[in-house]
Amino acid sequence: NAGVMQNPRHLVRRRGQEARLRCSPMKGHSHVYWYRQLPEEGLKFMVYLQKENIIDESGMPKERFSAEFPKEGPSILRIQQVVRGDSAAYFCASSPQGTGGEQYFGPGTRLTVT
């Protein structure tokens, strides 16, 4: 049973470009969470999605960031017009249910903005 998959593992973007991060949850999991880890800090919650629905986006910056989890395919975290401060590790986690239960983390995508 494959774990949570994230790609790419490393992504380099120039300031002003778009970054698109993908997350495929574990088989049978319909709940996806995105977290951001700035250098030398803990993970910070960004958004929680179920298939075709955003459940909680209280941690998402108001501008330039968006997330989706379509009926088919991976969850996508999109960052438009990236800035240096967006450089971080972005982790996706999935769970079979929303409340309770463990969240299984992917390996993360390291975004570097030059």
Added chain:
Amino acid sequence: AQKITQTQPGMFVQEKEAVTLDCTYDTSDQSYGLFWYKQPSSGEMIFLIYQGSYDEQNATEGRYSLNFQKARKSANLVISASQLGDSAMYFCAMREFGTGTASKLTFGTGTRLQVTL
């Protein structure tokens, strides 16, 4: 107020010794869960142990145990018989089940553990 506080930015322990990593939390919910994750230098997040607020027994998983003191709101991780491979960042995290945002994990700032020979 910080939801999760880890006051030890770095810790050293000798191989084969036990070490305690501190974690205190702040919540007004009666129902919550506490987690510990390990993050080695390769970067992935590895789940170690879970304690529910209503669990009467302290959680244990192999060499990991969680010293849960509910009245003090502390959930310290104890690693027994440390190994060189235990060198990593360790994060304490909490989920609060009584609120509308019951699904998100709130993390502390982490403790970097270095195991020495």
